[in-house]
Amino acid sequence: MPELPEVETTVQGLKHHIEGCRIEKVTFHRPDIRYPLEPHWIGAIEGQTISAIRRRAKLIIITLDNAYLVWHLGMTGSLRISQPEELMRKHDHVELQLNNRRAIRFHDPRRFGYLNYFADTDSLNEHLSRYGVEPLSNAFNGAYLWRRSRNKKQPVKNFIMDQTVVVGVGNIYACEALFAAGIRPQRACGKISRAHYDNLIKHIKNILRQAIKQGGTTLKDFENADAEPGYFQQSLAVYGREGQPCAACATAIKKIKLGGRSSFYCPKCQR
DNA sequence: AGACAGACCTGTGAGC
DNA sequence: TGCTCACAGGTCTGTC
Numbered sequence: 001m002p003e004l005p006e007v008e009t010t011v012q013g014l015k016h017h018i019e020g021c022r023i024e025k026v027t028f029h030r031p032d033i034r035y036p037l038e039p040h041w042i043g044a045i046e047g048q049t050i051s052a053i054r055r056r057a058k059l060i061i062i063t064l065d066n067a068y069l070v071w072h073l074g075m076t077g078s079l080r081i082s083q084p085e086e087l088m089r090k091h092d093h094v095e096l097q098l099n100n101r102r103a104i105r106f107h108d109p110r111r112f113g114y115l116n117y118f119a120d121t122d123s124l125n126e127h128l129s130r131y132g133v134e135p136l137s138n139a140f141n142g143a144y145l146w147r148r149s150r151n152k153k154q155p156v157k158n159f160i161m162d163q164t165v166v167v168g169v170g171n172i173y174a175c176e177a178l179f180a181a182g183i184r185p186q187r188a189c190g191k192i193s194r195a196h197y198d199n200l201i202k203h204i205k206n207i208l209r210q211a212i213k214q215g216g217t218t219l220k221d222f223e224n225a226d227a228e229p230g231y232f233q234q235s236l237a238v239y240g241r242e243g244q245p246c247a248a249c250a251t252a253i254k255k256i257k258l259g260g261r262s263s264f265y266c267p268k269c270q271r
Numbered sequence: 272a273g274a275c276a277g278a279c280c281t282g283t284g285a286g287c
Numbered sequence: 288t289g290c291t292c293a294c295a296g297g298t299c300t301g302t303c
Contacts, residue, residue: 003296034279034298058297075297076281091281110280112297154274163298170296260276262294 002073004058004135004168005208005216010079011055013225017081017102022049023064025097033093034074034114041117045069045096057131057167061124067117068124074112080105080225132165135208140166142198149189149197156192157185158259160204169204172239173211175264177204179238184270185263186256210235238264 002010026045031037048064055061060079062069071079082095082103094106094115106115118124133139148165149156160166161174169177178185180203183196192200214235215224237247242255246266256263 006296072297074280075295108280109282110295110297112279152273158274161297172296259274261297 002058002077002216003170003173003211004055005173005211005214007055007058007060007073007168007216008212009216009224010073011053011060014060014079014081014104015053017100017225018050018062018098018104019052020050021098021100021102022047023096024099025095027095027097028093029088029095030091030093030111033108033111034072035116037094037115038117044117044119050098056128057134057163058170059128067119068121070116070118070124070127071106072114072116074108074110074114076110077106077108077113078223080107080223131163131167133167135166135168135204140201140205142194142201145197145201146192146194149192152190153188154190155186155258156183156189156200157263159189160200161259161261166204168208171261171263172236173204173207175239176237177207179265179270180207182270185258185265238266240264 023045024047026042028037028039028042031039044067045064048067050062050064052063053060054063058072060071060073062071071077073079082105084101084103088095089107091109092105092107093111096104098104106113116127118127133144145160145165149159152159157174157178160169160177161171175185177200181196181200183192183200238253241253241264243252245251246253246269249266249268251266251268253264254267256265
C-alpha cells in the first residue's frame with residue numbers, strides 16, 4: 001500500500017469533494033476483494049450523508065449518518081474522485097455516486113485492499129483496537145519504543161513495521177528512517193539503546209512529515225484523489241538503490257531480506 | 272509467545 | 288516479438 005503519507009494525502013484530497021455529500025448510489029463492480037463486499041451493505045449505505053473522513057493507521061474512515069465505512073488500500077489500492085462522464089477503468093471495484101455529480105472510485109489491481117461497513121461505533125472501535133500508536137503523536141517517543149522492544153530478538157526493521165507497535169511505517173519509510181538514524185535494519189530491537197531510539201523516532205517523524213508535505217509521492221504508481229501521479233524515487237536514499245553508492249560515504253548499498261521483505265542499507269553508515 | 276514462511280492477486284520489467 | 292520468471296507499497300494465517 002500506500003504507506004501512511006499516501007493515505008493521509010488521499011484523505012486530505014477527498015475531504016473537500018465529499019464531506020457533506022449524500023451517497024446516492026453504490027455499485028460493487030467486483031465484490032471478491034480481500035474481504036468480500038456484502039450485497040446488503042448497498043442498501044444500508046445508499047441515502048446516507050458523509051459527515052467526515054479521517055485517517056487512523058493506514059485506514060481511511062468515512063463517517064456516515066449512523067454507520068462507518070473503512071477502507072484499507074492494501075498494496076496497490078487508490079481512491080479517487082471521478083467526473084460523471086468518466087469511463088470505468090479496469091480494476092475499479094467500487095463506486096459511490098454522490099449528489100454533487102461526482103463519484104468516489106476504489107481502484108485496486110491486486111485486490112489486497114478492502115472496504116468494511118460498520119453499523120455502529122462499538123464494532124468500529126473493536127476493529128481499530130488492534131492498532132498501535134500514531135507515529136506523529138506524542139505517544140510515539142523513544143521511551144515507548146525502548147520499553148516495547150526489551151527482551152525481543154526481532155530485527156529492528158520488522159519491529160518498527162509492526163502495526164501493533166506503531167502504525168503507518170511501511171517498507172520504504174522503514175528503510176529510509178533506519179538509514180537516516182544510522183541503524184542496521186537487521187539489528188535485534190531489544191539491544192538498541194534508549195538514545196538510539198530517541199534518534200530513530202526523530203527521523204521517522206521527519207521522513208513521514210516530509211513525505212506528507214510532498215503529497216505522499218514516494219510510490220511508483222501512487223496517485224492522489226485527483227488522479228495526479230507521484231514522483232517516484234524523488235528523495236530515497238537507500239530504497240531500491242542496491243549496488244549504487246551511498247550519498248554520504250559512496251559505499252555500495254546492500255540489499256537483504258527481512259521478514260520476507262526487501263531491505264536496503266549502507267553497510268558503512270548503518271551499524 | 273515469538274518468529275518465520277506462505278498465501279492472497281495482478282502488473283511490470285528483465286533476461287533469454 | 289514473445290515467453291518465463293522474479294518481484295512489488297501490506298497484512299493475515301498457519302506452523303514450528
